[in-house]
Amino acid sequence: MRKWRRPARMRFTLLYGAMFMLSGVVLLVIANLVGLGGTQVSRTTFPGAPPVTLAAANDHIASLQAQLSDTHTAQLRQLLIGSAVALAVMAVVSVVMGRVIAGRVLRPLRVITAATRRISADNLHERLAAQGPADxxxxxxxxxxxxxxxxxxxxxxxxxxxxxxxxxxxxxxxxxxxxxxxxxxxxxxxxxxxxxxxxxxxxxxxxxxxxxxxxxxxxxxxxGALTDRTVLSLGRLASAALEARAADVTAKSLTVHADADDGAWTQGNGTLLARMIDNVIDNAITHNHHGGRIHLATTTEGATARLVVETGGRLLDQEQVDRLAQPFQRLGADRTRSGDGSGLGLSIVAAIAAAHDGALDLRARPEGGLRAAISLPVATARVPA
Structure with a gap:
């Protein structure tokens, strides 16, 4: 089971509150000990007072002592109740103040964390440039x-x-x-x-x-910097890639089913996007078995244009499939083949998709084969390039 995650702000809040409560308890204990020091009763005889008998004096003293004891007990009870109420109120105040102080102490760290998360390999030129005292x-x-x-x-x-x-x-x-x-x-x-x-x-x-x-x-x-951006249709690029490889498809007796949605438009570098789709189609043809199938579909879901290419074949291990987007990674027996590709095809696809704020998702199909899905942002304007 995962350990309970305690943020630094909560730890500082608990620390500040506990220290304040401890000092308050010590202060109240000292005050009550001083108050419990006892009450001394002094007997004073005033000159010229009328003489009293010993029994009457003792009764009067006992009555005064009882009254004094009751008064002292009542005062002590009020002192304890007041101390408890004050301690409860200050406990709430100490927690609130501790949270505020902890927030102010940790605010620069939150700013640094947020700025560091925004910086990636594409914008390493940015800097935190923190202002403030040299601490x-x-x-x-x-x-x-x-x-x-x-x-x-x-x-x-x-x-x-x-x-x-x-x-x-x-x-x-x-x-x-x-x-x-x-x-x-x-x-x-x-x-x-x-x-x-x-x-x-x-x-x-x-x-x-x-x-x-x-x-x-x-x-x-x-x-690289994507300067020459244009609006392109994923469906048309995929259809052109299939037509250019018609001879390879026929040589392997592959069955191709294309469900290209002409509404799947995206914006980016035409050369890179064409190379990305060419690599996906090449991978689907090269690593397919004789007489296999290729299913190609382009769709639009909200702000995302998606190209999905599914191929048949043997059952694949998902852990190995997850590594295919890295350079020089191949599946099983394909690793030993030197004449079939360089092991860069899908890594280039992943890099081009990431450069266009998209992603490549590779999944091993339960019935065998591979499913490659490319997600890219939808173009705001649809103008044929």
Whole structure:
């Protein structure tokens, strides 16, 4: 069972209230002990007073002592009742005052917490910039600002490295591909073993080229600025992606059922959104069994436009499916395959969806296969791009 969560404000309130109550109880105890110190009765004989007998004097003294004892008891009872009422009232006041003081003490921490939650990988340039005296709270805010600055520098260095490395590696790949083409184009007969080796090298070079392209697309989706936004229909993009892959669908004898709602419009970068849907369709075709099925649907629910792609196949483990949105993650036996994709397809989809304030949801279907659902904000205006 979960432990009861006690906020810091409640703990401070209880601490302040308990300390005030303890000091009040000690003060009241001391006051009552002083009041209970007893009452001394003095016997004074006034000069010129008429003589009284001993018995009459004793009776008179006993009567006075009884009256004094009753008066003292009544005063003590009133003192105790008043003390109890005052203690109860001050207990309520101490709790209220403790809560107010605790709120004022913790207010800077709440501001820091709220500002830190707003800062993510997409807006690391923001800072807390806490104002106020140089105390522990400001030291904490300055420390977080320093951490954000280091994170921003690290993310920027990572983006530059991925982009520069991908661009630099394209040049030797192009040179290698051109050298292969020149060697194979010579008029002399090429041995079959050499031709097979050249074809294999071309395949590997194409795989590396796709991998670099995936790196660039992933870096752009995760940290790039979406400047060229336009309004697009998810249904039309999905239909175009299916038409472009009609040959692959026929080669696998796949049954495609498309329920595209032309009202599912969203706004974003056209190149990235087209690549996102292409990757989802490619994943549905590549990782489908021969004679399988693909069900595609686009819908609009409130302020959300949704694209859902379902495929048939074997039963999948949901824990493994949850990791597919991470780079270089594959399912089971697919991890050992080197010629089928780079393991970046769905991670690119998730990154592009997140860059457009959307999300990718992957679910293992109970009857087998995978369900990929992309949710994006609905465009305010529907103008064909």
């Amino acid at each position: 522990e709270v400001k030291d904490l805010a300055d420390t977080i600002d320093g951490l954000l600055e280091r994170l921003e520098s690290s993310f920027a260095a990572q983006r530059r490295f991925v982009a520069n490395a991908s661009h630099e590696l394209r040049t030797p790949l192009t040179t290698m591909r051109a050298s292969l083409d020149v060697a194979m184009a010579k008029p002399e007969p090429v041995p079959a073993q050499t031709a097979g080796l050249a074809d294999r090298l071309r395949t590997e070079l194409d795989q590396i080229d796709r991998l670099l392209d995936g790196f660039l697309m992933l870096a752009r989706a995760q940290h």
